[in-house]
Amino acid sequence: MRTDGQRRSDNFEDRGRGSGGGGMGGGGLPGGMLFAILRRIGIRGILIVAVLGGIVWFGFPQFRAPIMQLLGIGGGGGEVAQGEGSVCEAEAQACDFSRAVLASTEDVWRQQFSQNRLPNYGSAPGAYVDPTLVVFQGGVATEGCGSASSDVGPFYCPADRNLYIDPGFYAVMESRLRAPGDFAQAYVIAHEVGHHVQNLIGATQRSVQGETQNQTSVRIELQADCLAGVWGHSARATLAIDEADLREALNAAHAIGDDSLGQTNEASFTHGTSAQRMRWFRRGFDSGDPRQCDTFAVSQAQL
Numbered sequence: 214m215r216t217d218g219q220r221r222s223d224n225f226e227d228r229g230r231g232s233g234g235g236g237m238g239g240g241g242l243p244g245g246m247l248f249a250i251l252r253r254i255g256i257r258g259i260l261i262v263a264v265l266g267g268i269v270w271f272g273f274p275q276f277r278a279p280i281m282q283l284l285g286i287g288g289g290g291g292e293v294a295q296g297e298g299s300v301c302e303a304e305a306q307a308c309d310f311s312r313a314v315l316a317s318t319e320d321v322w323r324q325q326f327s328q329n330r331l332p333n334y335g336s337a338p339g340a341y342v343d344p345t346l347v348v349f350q351g352g353v354a355t356e357g358c359g360s361a362s363s364d365v366g367p368f369y370c371p372a373d374r375n376l377y378i379d380p381g382f383y384a385v386m387e388s389r390l391r392a393p394g395d396f397a398q399a400y401v402i403a404h405e406v407g408h409h410v411q412n413l414i415g416a417t418q419r420s421v422q423g424e425t426q427n428q429t430s431v432r433i434e435l436q437a438d439c440l441a442g443v444w445g446h447s448a449r450a451t452l453a454i455d456e457a458d459l460r461e462a463l464n465a466a467h468a469i470g471d472d473s474l475g476q477t478n479e480a481s482f483t484h485g486t487s488a489q490r491m492r493w494f495r496r497g498f499d500s501g502d503p504r505q506c507d508t509f510a511v512s513q514a515q516l
C-alpha cells in the first residue's frame with residue numbers, strides 16, 4: 214500500500230507519554246473499603262444490594278461499565294498522569310501513517326453514511342461524525358473510559374469517541390504476534406474505526422436474548438473486523454492495496470484470534486477465533502458493503 218500524496222487527517226492528537234500507566238483496574242474504591250461496607254450492612258443488606266444490583270445489571274447494561282469501574286474491576290480508572298512530551302517526535306512515521314489511514318477511513322465512511330449503506334438497527338444514524346485518533350505512550354487518561362495502559366492494546370472509547378493507540382503496538386504486532394506489515398497496522402486502525410461506526414449506528418448497544426456478554430462481544434468484534442474490510446475494499450485504489458497487503462491483514466486477523474492468543478475455553482472468547490476473524494474481514498473486503506457485516510443477523514453457528 215502507498216500513502217504518499219494522500220490527505221492526512223487533522224482529527225489527531227498527540228497525548229505524549231503517560232507516566233504511571235500501571236494497567237487497567239487500578240481505580241475504584243480503595244482496597245478494603247468494599248469489604249468494610251459489606252460487613253457493615255450485614256447479610257440482609259447484602260441480599261438487598263445483590264437484588265438491586267441484579268436489576269440494574271441486567272435491566273440497564275449501560276451502567277455495567279461505570280459499576281465495574283467503581284468497584285475497581287477492569288474498565289479503567291487507574292492513575293495515569295497527563296501525558297508529557299510528544300509521541301510523534303520519536304514515532305514520526307507511525308504518526309504520519311496513522312493520520313493517512315484515518316483520513317482514508319473518513320472519506321470512506323462519510324460516503325457510506327451519506328448513502329446509508331449500513332446495517333439497520335432501528336435509528337437513522339445521519340451523517341458520519343469523524344472520530345479523533347489519540348496517540349499515547351505507556352498510559353493514557355481518557356475523557357470517557359478511565360485510564361488505560363498500553364497493555365490493553367489499541368481501543369475505542371464510545372463515551373468520548375476517540376481511538377487510542379500506542380504506536381508501540383505496531384512493534385508488538387511485528388515481533389510478538391508475528392503480524393508485520395503496514396496494511397496489518399492499517400487494519401488495526403480500521404478495526405477501531407469500525408467500533409466507532411458501530412457506536413454511531415447503534416450496534417454497540419445491541420444484545421441477543423439468551424446470549425452471554427462474551428458471545429455478544431464476539432459479534433461486535435467480528436463486525437468491526439468486517440467493517441475494517443469494507444474500508445480496505447473502498448480504499449483499494451487510492452492506497453494501492455494489493456494481494457500482499459490483503460495477506461498481511463488476514464495474517465494479523467489470524468494472529469489476534471482468541472484461540473491463537475492461547476484461549477482454549479470457547480465460553481471465554483470475546484473477539485472470535487482466528488478463522489472467524491479472517492472470514493469476517495474477508496467478507497467486508499470482498500463485498501465492500503457494510504450491510505454484509507450484520508453479525509447480529511446470523512446465528513452463533515454462522516458467525
Ligand SMILES: [Zn+2]
Nearest residue numbers: 404408434437
Ligand atoms: Zn475490537
